[in-house]
Amino acid sequence: MNTWLRDAVDHGAHVMVDQRVDRVVIDPTTHHATRVLLAGNDGPPIGARHVVVSAGTLHSPGILQRSGLVNPHLASHLRVHPCVTTYGYFDHLIDTHHVTMMTAYTDVVADLDGDHYGAKIEGMSHHPGMMANATPWHGALDHKYALLRWRYSTPLLTVSRDKDSVGNVFYDKNGTVKVNYTMSKRDQLSALEGIVASAKILVAAGAREVRTMQATVRPFVFHDDEVPVVDHPRFQRWIKTVRAIGCPAIATTPHQMGTRRMGTSPNDSVVKPTGKTWQCKGLYVADASVFRTSSGVNPMVTIMATSLHIADQLIQSFTDSAKL
Known part of the structure; x- marks a missing residue:
């Protein structure tokens, strides 16, 4: 305006x-x-x-x-940027909604195949509705527990650059837009590498809990007597599980x-x-x-x-x- x-x-x-x-x-x-x-x-x-x-x-x-x-x-x-979010929970207040919407990004997985098709990882602001939408259901108590602590969390957004996924748009009799989009295995791998890198970044920053959008992957939580480090054996085993499960079935795109x-x-x-x-x-x-x-x-x-x-x-x- x-x-x-x-x-x-x-x-x-x-x-x-x-x-x-x-x-x-x-x-x-x-x-x-x-x-x-x-x-x-x-x-x-x-x-x-x-x-x-x-x-x-x-x-x-x-x-x-x-x-x-x-x-x-x-x-x-149709081309899109398939996006998935990885959340890290900290011992101190983060309150990302009080700061800039997007502050920093990394290209650590932006060039997976040598021709710049990968993913950018972006720090971003969020609110409870976004977290509720991106948090898989592991039971009512777990979901409530995750949302009650949203002020202590920060999301890292994986923004994938699709390469060979297939998509198109069409319209019903009322003119309402419909979308067909099938994410290729190569583009799913791009998003998955973004999740893995995001989890490691969050732990390196001090996160004591990490959650992904993978429906069958339980959150990783460091014990009270454990120091959050990327090379922790339990965390490394959890990363192997993340890789084995693969890209989440649901992604978003802005x-x-x-x-x-x-x-x-x-x-x-x-x-x-x-x-x-x-x-x-x-x-x-x-x-x-x-x-x-x-x-x-x-x-x-x-x-x-x-x-x-x-x-x-x-x-x-x-x-x-x-x-x-």
């Missing part, structure tokens, strides 16, 4: 709130985007010389499909990418390097859906840089059209 939208309004943009875009109207003769239809709106369509769709990886493909675009790569090639990827040919992409769709004139896409691969890092800056490039290409098209 205070940056991009304000700049846009200062330069003549009109902002409409609480609206849902149904589809873009494409002239069947010229194949040019001419109007935008809003769902549930009795008013006239919104006319436009050019249309930029920026509804995100999950919803932008639906707008293009409803607009009549057909492309085998549309809504396919970052969705792909589904309308950019490329140099309509045979393997939905939009051109300029962000313009291959099938329609005057119709652009500018969001994370144009990514060809997952970024491997929190993608906000990459999204802004990509969108800036596409905006520059759109401006350039005005000049090119004027010359013609």
